[in-house]
Amino acid sequence: MNTETGKNILYVVATPIGNLQDITLRALEVLKQVDLIAAEDTRVTGNLLKHFGIAAKLISVREHNEQAGALKIIDALRAGHPVALVTDAGTPAVSDPGARVVAAVRAAGLTVIPIPGANAAVAALSAAGFNTPHFLFYGFLPAKGGERRTALQSLLALPYTLVFYEAPHRVADTVADLATVFGGEREIVFARELTKTFEEIHTCLLSEAAAWVAADANRERGEYVLIVSAATEQEKSAVEIQRVLEVLLSELPVKQAAKLAAQITGEKKNQLYDLALKLRGNS
Structure with a gap:
């Protein structure tokens, strides 16, 4: 074991999202040194490891078995075996499995270290x-x-x-x-x-x-x-105007709601009346 990896540590390792050359040097070093790699799909990760000449023990930890997988990882960490967590592509726990594992490992009082890299x-x-x-x-x-x-x-x-x-x-x-x-x-x-x-x-x-x-x-x-692209000021204003009108419509008739909304927002009463009719018709 070199100074890059240590016992009782879970490494959350980002892997390439397509081009295998996007993997980081640090990620490769960690994957070489850990005792266990928890992978979303062992076949996909196996191909990645084979490409870089890395031999490692793999276990499957995916969405449907993540909680049980977390217990296996904790047992391995407590036994002194460093573990890497990877998904098929990109960064674990970012629209991918991994968050439950990380939470469980941290709750067990063990160390989690991110190894950053590719993110779509x-x-x-x-x-x-x-x-x-x-x-x-x-x-x-x-x-x-x-x-x-x-x-x-x-x-x-x-x-x-x-x-x-x-x-x-x-x-x-x-x-x-x-x-x-x-x-x-x-x-x-x-x-x-x-x-x-x-x-x-x-x-x-x-x-x-x-x-x-x-x-x-x-x-x-x-x-x-x-x-x-982000909402424009005009779009933000339109949403707020509709919100005000909806609140008023929940308590008042259409005509009164439109009149008060015009006073609050500064918009034209006729336009707000038409919008109020539309909202009332959809409710």
């Missing part, structure tokens, strides 16, 4: 060209359309660049929902198959996004990072 969200942001000071990493949206649109509605007024992961078979539906909820004027960056042979990065308006996906059948293949 950060890689995509670096190539997006959005000059905003803040971003919100959401990860995967709900798979069902209604739940997905509800989730997006909660993000509508946020002044942050929004970062999502999406599976290829859902990307067309997700793009349609993004345009429905956010409107067509925001920009979206598609980052597909990052660091791989068929990497593709494309920027367009949300109004153009569905057509871009549909233009090539290959665009419904491969993993995506979707980056959407």
Whole structure:
């Protein structure tokens, strides 16, 4: 054991998201030195280790057995065996299994050390060209359309660049929902198959996004990072106006609610009356 790794330590190791040469020197050293590697899919990690000539004992720790896997890892650590935790690609516990293991190991009073490296969200942001000071990493949206649109509605007024992961078979539906909820004027960056042979990065308006996906059948293949520009001041204002009107409508008739909302927000009463009718009709 060299000075890089030590006993009773869980190393959370980021692995490449596509191009194997993106692995860090420190990650390779840790993977060589640990006694046990807990992998999301032992076949995938086995191929990575074989590429770099690393022989190691592997156990499977994935979403469906993570709690039981955590107990095995704790037992190994208490027996003095350093362990590395990896997923199929990228950083464990970031839209991937691993958080339960890390929480359990720390709760057991044992040491967790991150070994940073590849991350699809950060890689995509670096190539997006959005000059905003803040971003919100959401990860995967709900798979069902209604739940997905509800989730997006909660993000509508946020002044942050929004970062999502999406599976290829859902990307067309997700793009349609993004345009429905956010409107067509925001920009979206598609980052597909990052660091791989068929990497593709494309920027367009949300109004153009569905057509871009549909233009090539290959665009419904491969993993995506979707980056959407932040809400404008006008969008944030519209959301707040609707919120005020909804509160008033819960207690008052349409006409009174519209009048008070106009006084509170400074918006035109006729426009608020029309919006109130629409909201009342949808309730």
